[in-house]
Amino acid sequence: MSISASEPDDCVSAGELSARYDNFVVDLLGSIAYGELSAFERLATDARHSPSLSDRAVLGKMAVAEFGHYEAxxxxxxxMGMDPELAMAPYQRMVDSFHERTRPADWHESLMKAYVVEAITEEFYAAIAERLDESTREAVAKVRTSDEQLQELTTLLKKMLAQDPRLSSRLALWGRRLVGEALTQVQRIGAKHSFLMGLRADATQEQxxxxxxxxxxxxxxxxxxxMSQLGLTA
Incomplete structure (x- = not known):
C-alpha cells in the first residue's frame, strides 16, 4: 500500500514509507474495531435499563450498528492480511479503562454518554480518514451513526430534559466530564501509537x-x- 498524496524524500525509501503507512493503518483500524466492539457491548447493556421498550429500541439499534462497524x-x-484480534489487542486495556472511568450512574447518563462519546470518536476517525487511501477511507466512513439514529437520540434527550428540568445541571456537568475524558483518550491513543506519523515522509512527532x-x-x-442543541452548557 502506498500514499498517493505523499512522495518519499531522500531519507525515506518508498518501501519504508509504505511499511510505515501500513503499520499506521493497522493501528488505526485496530483501535476503531475494538472501540466499536466495546461500544456494542456497552450500548446493549445500557439498553436493558431503559424505562420503556421504545427507549430500549433506540439504544438497541445503535448497538446493532456498532457491531456492524466492528465487522467492517x-x-x-x-x-490487508492482518489478524483483527492482534490489531485490536493493544487497545483493549486503554478502551476498557476509559469506559470504567465513564460508567453511567443511570439511564439518563447512559443516553448522554452515547450522545457525546459516539459523536466525538466518529468525528476523530473521520478527520484522520480524510488523509488515507480510498479503500481504507471508505471502510472508516462506514463507522458512522446514521442521521436517523442520531435524531432519535437527540429527540429522546430533549424529551427527557423537558420532562425533568432538574436533570439539566447534572447532565451538563456529566457532558463536560465525558468530553474531557474523550478528548484525553484521543490524545492518549494518538501519542501511544503515533497516529498521523505514517502519513507523510517528513512526519515528526511535533507535526x-x-x-x-x-x-x-x-x-x-x-x-x-x-450541547447547545440540547439547551445545555458545554
Whole structure:
C-alpha cells in the first residue's frame, strides 16, 4: 500500500514509507474495531435499563450498528492480511479503562454518554480518514451513526430534559466530564501509537501532535454546538 498524496524524500525509501503507512493503518483500524466492539457491548447493556421498550429500541439499534462497524473494520484488516484480534489487542486495556472511568450512574447518563462519546470518536476517525487511501477511507466512513439514529437520540434527550428540568445541571456537568475524558483518550491513543506519523515522509512527532491539536479543537467546537442543541452548557 502506498500514499498517493505523499512522495518519499531522500531519507525515506518508498518501501519504508509504505511499511510505515501500513503499520499506521493497522493501528488505526485496530483501535476503531475494538472501540466499536466495546461500544456494542456497552450500548446493549445500557439498553436493558431503559424505562420503556421504545427507549430500549433506540439504544438497541445503535448497538446493532456498532457491531456492524466492528465487522467492517475486521473485514478491512483481513483484506490487508492482518489478524483483527492482534490489531485490536493493544487497545483493549486503554478502551476498557476509559469506559470504567465513564460508567453511567443511570439511564439518563447512559443516553448522554452515547450522545457525546459516539459523536466525538466518529468525528476523530473521520478527520484522520480524510488523509488515507480510498479503500481504507471508505471502510472508516462506514463507522458512522446514521442521521436517523442520531435524531432519535437527540429527540429522546430533549424529551427527557423537558420532562425533568432538574436533570439539566447534572447532565451538563456529566457532558463536560465525558468530553474531557474523550478528548484525553484521543490524545492518549494518538501519542501511544503515533497516529498521523505514517502519513507523510517528513512526519515528526511535533507535526503529528500539532495535527492532533487541530483536530481536537474542531471536536471541542462541534461538541459545544451539540450541547447547545440540547439547551445545555458545554
Amino acid at each position: 473494520m475486521c473485514a478491512r484488516l483481513v483484506e 503529528a501532535a500539532a495535527d492532533i491539536a487541530t483536530i481536537l479543537s474542531t471536536l471541542t467546537r462541534n461538541h459545544s454546538r451539540r
